[in-house]
Amino acid sequence: MERPSLALTHAGHFHADDVFSAALLLEVWPGLEIRRAYEVPEGFEGLAFDVGGGAFDHHGPERKLRENGMPYAAFGLLWKELGEQLVGAEQAKWLDEHFIQPLDRDDNTGCGDSLADAIGGFNPVWDSDADADACFWRAEAFAAQVLKNRLEGARAVNRAKALVEKALARMKDQVVVLPRFAPWKNTLKSSDAELVVYPSQRGGFSAQGVPIPDDPKHRLKCRFPESWAGLRAPQLERVSGIRGLRFCHASGFLVSANTLESALAACRAARAEAQEKQRAGETGA
Structure with missing residues (x-):
């Protein structure tokens, strides 16, 4: 997947799905410009996620499902495309199962998730004059650190596996x-x-x-x-x-x-x- 010239997600109230999606894109492509808007502009040629009905939106009539039946949200769709290059196939699968799927489930069902709730808490309260975009980027900074910790943990598992396999060969x-x-x-x-x-x-x-x-x-x-x-x-x-x-x-x-x-x-x-x-x-x- 090539670096897009621009990325866009929906404006207004945000959730863990779009926030973590932004954090993932910036982890892969530091400095990528990400905008928020209520609609995808006509003729938009960048990467739209969680909005617009494209490859990384999950709000259309045809639900995109994993093999286990769990529906994808935008974060899961982006991770499916980008995760393996960050941590390898084995850890990309493990992180999807243990980290990303709970967030996708929450976004698709509203069933509740403590991490999703923490991200949602960055939204302005109903009678606040706070700028929603500024709040979104504060949430993204938090999500980015959570994501970095998860990625470093996965890479550490890969390093450990290499060390243990080498020792196993001398068993x-x-x-x-x-x-x-x-x-x-x-x-x-x-x-x-x-x-x-x-x-x-x-x-x-x-x-x-x-x-x-x-x-x-x-x-x-x-x-x-x-x-x-x-x-x-x-x-x-x-x-x-x-x-x-x-x-x-x-x-x-x-x-x-x-x-x-x-x-x-x-x-x-x-x-x-x-x-x-x-x-x-x-x-x-």
Whole structure:
């Protein structure tokens, strides 16, 4: 999609849909001139959104629907066209589902949404002499920061995925060691990894069990022994036989350790116990 010479949306009372649409266009094309008017001028050759019945309007008789049946509003239509170039296909889809669709739903149904309500609060009250356009641009500045935060979060997920996939390629005995903490669950859940180790912000290292994907009971592929649950050093060191273990969460999903070697030893012990239980179950012992 080429940069338009001019963009236009409706004047008067504004909503999250047109405000976020403006913020998105300015994120893609900084400095783009966006005007507000009650009607699209005859012969207009720019990009009209949320008005005028064109490609980025959703008020006509033929509703534009997503595959899940959710109708598009202007923001969703623009995101469908522009989102992938900002954050890639996977995160563009995720943001549509978790960020944009709730706003589109609110604009199409009036069902209510807290973020849409916050944007709507920038409108002049009924007996105010405030300039509606000035209020619109204050709302756009707010929306632009929200959008930037969402985009940066999505890009961070992409960076994390690259880091975790690189560590996954070096996995040993179903344990992945990350060089630094990064969001790892989405990448490792669908892999063969059972445990993950990473440097802790508190110093030392943390080790966690990897969740089983799409498990309604939220179980782990491997958890730490029940005899460790809730223990702290030095008792945890005595029970586990591993020096340098500091803490095991009461639910057994996480341990903290002073060193990488201690964290890896905890993972080996967890896997050994899990394998022993599996063998016992198979033999009926």
